[in-house]
Amino acid sequence: MMPTCQNCGQQWSWFTTVKKMFTLKKKMMCPNCQTGQYVTSDTLQKTGMVSMIPLFTWVPLSSFGVPLLISAAVVIIVVLIVFALMPKLYKLSNEEDPLW
Numbered sequence: 001m002m003p004t005c006q007n008c009g010q011q012w013s014w015f016t017t018v019k020k021m022f023t024l025k026k027k028m029m030c031p032n033c034q035t036g037q038y039v040t041s042d043t044l045q046k047t048g049m050v051s052m053i054p055l056f057t058w059v060p061l062s063s064f065g066v067p068l069l070i071s072a073a074v075v076i077i078v079v080l081i082v083f084a085l086m087p088k089l090y091k092l093s094n095e096e097d098p099l100w
Contacts, residue, residue, distance in 0.1 A: 001088060002014060002017060002087060002088060002090075003017055003037075003087070003090040003091060003092045004092065005030040005032060005033060005035065005037055005092060006037065006092055006093055006094045007030060007033050007035040007037070007094060008030060008032050008033040008035065010030060010031075010032035010033065012030075012031065012087075012090075012092075014087050016031055017087035017090055018083075018086075018087055021086065021087065021090075026038060026039075026096060027096075028092075035094070036094075037092040037093070037094065038092065038093050038094070038095065038096045038097065039090060039091070039092065039093075040091045040092070040093050040097050041097040041098065042091065042097075043089060043090050043091045046089050047086055047089055047090075050082055050085075050086060050089065051082065051086075053078060053082050054075050054078050054079045054082060057074060057075055057078045058071065058075050061074060061075070
């Protein structure tokens with residue numbers, strides 16, 4: 001399920017969410033109602049953990065002597081899968097949550 005604006009209830013598209021993921025601003029504007037939305041602290045924790053999956057894939061592959069070309073291909077596939085699924089983890093809030 002894609003993120004939903006907490007103000008107007010509009011569900012964001014995958015493309016919009018990916019585009020917003022790469023902004024450095026904490027406040028993201030809803031494309032429908034132009035209200036400021038913030039990523040929840042729970043989402044930041046989840047996405048931080050999920051983004052570590054490619055690293056946890058690379059280490060065992062290199063430890064067990066899997067050839068570099070195969071390891072690189074597997075890690076690239078894992079990165080693409082993580083990148084494709086990451087927007088589905090996003091939850092939005094009208095207010096900025098503290099990180100802790």
